[in-house]
Amino acid sequence: MYPKIIHLDMDAFYASIEKRNNPSLKDKPVIVGGLPNKRGVVSTCSYEARKYGVHSAMPSAAALKLCKNAVFILPDIEKYKKESRKIFEIYKKYADVMEPLSLDEAFLDVTQDRMNIGSASETAKIIKKEVYSKTGLCVSAGVSYNKFLAKLASDMEKPDGLTVITPKKAPAIIENLPVEKFFGIGKQTAKKMHYHRIYTGKDILNAGQKKLTAIFGKHGNLFYSFASGHDLRPVSDFRERKSCGREITFEKDISDKKTIIEIIKKLSTLVSDIIKKIKVRPHTITLKIRYYDFHTITRSTTLNSPFFSSEEIFRLTCPLLEKTDAGKKSIRLLGISASNFETESCFPKQLIFDFNLS
Numbered sequence: 001m002y003p004k005i006i007h008l009d010m011d012a013f014y015a016s017i018e019k020r021n022n023p024s025l026k027d028k029p030v031i032v033g034g035l036p037n038k039r040g041v042v043s044t045c046s047y048e049a050r051k052y053g054v055h056s057a058m059p060s061a062a063a064l065k066l067c068k069n070a071v072f073i074l075p076d077i078e079k080y081k082k083e084s085r086k087i088f089e090i091y092k093k094y095a096d097v098m099e100p101l102s103l104d105e106a107f108l109d110v111t112q113d114r115m116n117i118g119s120a121s122e123t124a125k126i127i128k129k130e131v132y133s134k135t136g137l138c139v140s141a142g143v144s145y146n147k148f149l150a151k152l153a154s155d156m157e158k159p160d161g162l163t164v165i166t167p168k169k170a171p172a173i174i175e176n177l178p179v180e181k182f183f184g185i186g187k188q189t190a191k192k193m194h195y196h197r198i199y200t201g202k203d204i205l206n207a208g209q210k211k212l213t214a215i216f217g218k219h220g221n222l223f224y225s226f227a228s229g230h231d232l233r234p235v236s237d238f239r240e241r242k243s244c245g246r247e248i249t250f251e252k253d254i255s256d257k258k259t260i261i262e263i264i265k266k267l268s269t270l271v272s273d274i275i276k277k278i279k280v281r282p283h284t285i286t287l288k289i290r291y292y293d294f295h296t297i298t299r300s301t302t303l304n305s306p307f308f309s310s311e312e313i314f315r316l317t318c319p320l321l322e323k324t325d326a327g328k329k330s331i332r333l334l335g336i337s338a339s340n341f342e343t344e345s346c347f348p349k350q351l352i353f354d355f356n357l358s
C-alpha cells in the first residue's frame with residue numbers, strides 16, 4: 001500500500017489574514033512587507049497584486065511601480081503565528097504525523113486514516129472546509145503518495161486548489177517537470193543540469209544513474225529516484241535545523257571596507273553566540289552579500305573540524321569577503337551563517353541506498 005501524504009499551503013497567508021480582518025481591503029491588491037520608501041521587501045502579496053507581476057522577495061519600491069494602487073501593510077508576525085497555531089490544531093486531528101514547514105505550510109501523513117474518512121483526497125477536502133469555516137482563510141492541498149509529489153500537487157491549482165497525484169498520473173507529470181521544480185535542485189544545480197542538457201524529469205531519467213552520480217555525486221541517485229516518482233522521506237514532526245546565522249540590511253548602502261569589516265566582526269559574535277546556544281557543531285561558514293542593485297551572492301568555506309568562537313568565524317569570513325566586490329560595489333545587506341552541522345545528513349540515508357517503493 002502506498003503512503004498517503006497531504007501537503008497544505010495557505011493561499012497568500014499574511015495578505016489573506018489582513019484582508020479578512022479589514023473588509024475594506026476586499027478586492028484590493030494588498031502587499032504585506034516593508035514600506036517602499038523604507039527599502040522594504042515584499043513578504044506576501046494578495047492574488048490581485050500578483051496579477052501586476054508583484055511577488056514575494058521583490059523590493060517594495062519595485063512592487064509599487066508595478067502596482068500603483070497597492071495597499072502596503074507592515075507584517076505582524078505574532079498575529080500570523082496565532083492564526084497558524086489555530087490551523088495546525090485542525091490539521092493534527094486528521095493526521096498521525098504533522099510536519100510544519102513554515103507558518104503556512106505543513107505535511108500530513110494520513111496513511112492511517114484516523115478519522116475513518118475513507119480516502120486522503122476526501123480528508124483534504126474536509127480539512128479545507130474546516131480551515132475555511134474556522135478562520136475564513138483558504139488553503140490549497142496536494143495529495144499524493146510521497147512528500148515531493150504532494151508539495152508539487154498543492155501548487156498546481158492555487159488558490160483554493162485540491163490536486164491529487166496518483167501513482168498512475170505521476171510519471172506523466174514528472175516527465176514534463178522542469179528540473180528547477182524538483183526537491184533538492186536549487187539554482188546552481190539547475191544550471192549544472194542545463195549545461196548537461198538536462199531540463200526535465202524525462203531528461204533526468206534518460207541521463208541514467210551512472211551519469212547523474214558522475215556529475216552530482218550521491219545526490220545523483222536522489223535526483224534519479226525523484227524523477228522515478230520515489231521519495232522515501234518520512235513526514236516527521238522533528239525538524240532538524242540546517243543552519244543558523246544573522247544578517248543585517250543597512251539603512252544606507254555601504255561601500256567603505258573598514259565599516260564592512262567592523263560589521264563582520266559584530267555578526268561573528270552574534271553567530272558564535274547562537275552556535276553555542278543551540279549547541280551545534282558547524283563545518284561550513286557562509287558570507288552573504290547583497291549589492292546595491294539587489295544582486296545577491298554567497299561565498300562559503302567548509303572545514304574539517306567544527307568552529308565555535310567569534311574569532312574563528314571572523315577569521316574564516318574575512319577571506320570570503322575578498323572573493324566579493326564589496327568595497328568596489330556598495331552593499332545593502334550582509335549576512336553570516338553557519339551550516340553543515342555534525343549530526344546533519346543532507347538527506348535521510350535510506351533515500352540514497354534504497355529507491356524501491358513497494
Ligand SMILES: [Mg+2]
Pocket residue numbers: 009010011012013104105
Ligand atoms: Mg502559502
